[in-house]
Amino acid sequence: MTRSPIHALARELHTNLKHGSRGKEVAGLLAEYAARERDWREFAHFKGECYARNLVSASELFELLVICWQPGQVSPIHDHQGQNCWMAVLDGQIRERLYHLPPQQKGPLVAGHARVLEAGSVAYIHDDIALHDIGSLDRPGITLHLYSRPIRECRTFDAETGAETLRGLVYHSVEGVLQA
Ligand SMILES: [Fe+2]
Numbered sequence: 794m795t796r797s798p799i800h801a802l803a804r805e806l807h808t809n810l811k812h813g814s815r816g817k818e819v820a821g822l823l824a825e826y827a828a829r830e831r832d833w834r835e836f837a838h839f840k841g842e843c844y845a846r847n848l849v850s851a852s853e854l855f856e857l858l859v860i861c862w863q864p865g866q867v868s869p870i871h872d873h874q875g876q877n878c879w880m881a882v883l884d885g886q887i888r889e890r891l892y893h894l895p896p897q898q899k900g901p902l903v904a905g906h907a908r909v910l911e912a913g914s915v916a917y918i919h920d921d922i923a924l925h926d927i928g929s930l931d932r933p934g935i936t937l938h939l940y941s942r943p944i945r946e947c948r949t950f951d952a953e954t955g956a957e958t959l960r961g962l963v964y965h966s967v968e969g970v971l972q973a
Contacts, residue, residue, distance in 0.1 A: 797832045797835075798826065798829070798830040798832050799826070799830065799832050799833055799835075799836070799849055799850075799857075800849075800850065802822060802823075802826045802830075802857070803849065803850035803855075803857050805822055806819065806822060806855055806857065806939060807852050807854055807855065809822065810854040810855055810941050811854060816877065816879070816917060819877075819879055819939065819941075820879055820915045820917060823879055823881040823915050823937060823939060824881060824913065824915045826881070826937070827881040827882070827883055827912070827913050827915070827937065828913055833849075833859050833883055833935070833937060835969055836849050836859040836966065836969055837859055837861050837935050838861060838965055838966045838971060839861040839862075839863055839933065840861070840863075840965055841863070843866060844860055844861065844862045844863070844866045844867075844868060844928075844929075845860065845861045845965035845966070846858050846860055846962065846963065846964050846965055847859045847860065847861065847964065847965055847966045847967075847969075848964045848966065848967045848968065849968070850968070851943055853942070853943075854941055854942060855939055855940060855941040855942065855943065856939075856940050856943040856944070857937070857938070857939050858937070858938045858940075858964075859883070859935060859936070859937055859938075860935070860936045860937075860938055861933070861934075861935050861965075862885070862887070862928060862929035862933060862934040862935070862936070863929065863933055864929055864930070864931050864932055864933055865928070865929060865930075865931070866928055866929055867926055867927070867928030867929075868926050868927050868928060869926060869949035869950070869960075870892050870902065870924050870925065870926045870949060870950040870951075870952055871924060871925070871926070871947045871948065871949045871950070871960075872920050872924050872947055872948045872950075873918060873919060873920055873940070873944060873947060874920075874944050874946070874947055874948075875919075875920055876919075876940050876941060876942055876943075876944050877917070877919055877939075877940070877941045878917065878918050878919070878938065878939070878940050878944075879915060879916070879917050879938070879939045880910075880915065880916045880917075880918075880927070880936050880937070880938050880939075881913075881914070881915045881936065881937040882910045882911060882912050882913065882914050882915075882934070882935075882936055883912065883935040883936060883937050884912055884933070884934065884935040885912065885929055885930070885932045885933055885934030885935060886909050886910065886911055886912070886929070886930050886932065886934060887909070887910045887927055887928070887929060887930075887934045887936055888907065888908070888909050888910075888927065888928055888929075888930060889907065889908055889909075889910060889916060889925055889926075889927045890904065890905070890906075890907040890925060890926055890927075891904075891905030891906050891907070891922070891923035891924070891925050892904055892905060892923060892924040892925065892926070892950070892952065893905055893923055893924070894924070894955070895955060898955075899955060900954075900955050901952065901953050901954065901955055902924065902950060902952045902955055904952070905923055909930070924950060944962060945961065945962060946959055946960060946961045946962055947959075947960060947962060948960070
């Protein structure tokens with residue numbers, strides 16, 4: 794059976810994660826895919842009101858999503874529930890800004906490093922590194938996200954007060970099919 798490149802990637806990621814693959818190998822697979830393949834376009838659905846999370850493939854070890862950002866759409870500041878998150882930029886430019894919890898975990902967040910990632914770049918984040926928000930600039934952006942393990946909800950934060958909210962995560966489409 795012929796598999797599309799993105800499904801071959803998902804299978805390879807599953808095998809790597811199952812064998813306790815190191816982050817460098819996972820990032821390498823994502824970078825190679827981002828540089829060579831275009832079949833992610835089948836999963837690239839946008840939404841008007843906010844960025845769109847499109848599920849490509851999932852297992853008990855990971856979920857692989859194509860996230861579509863209209864110009865200027867930005868995520869809330871969020872954590873990753875102790876999981877690993879890799880992000881490859883497939884198209885456009887993506888801005889990432891890091892934040893840290895303040896001493897005593899109370900009050901405004903402490904802003905950290907910000908950067909712009911170009912198509913082909915792969916970034917990694919974990920709660921031990923920082924919280925972050927990400928978004929597109931003045932053009933649409935498309936990113937490929939690998940969470941291991943899957944994340945069903947996350948905490949979002951108000952930068953000025955540090956107030957947090959637990960938020961359930963939903964999919965705009967699943968395996969190419971738009972959700973109601
Ligand atoms: Fe994130």
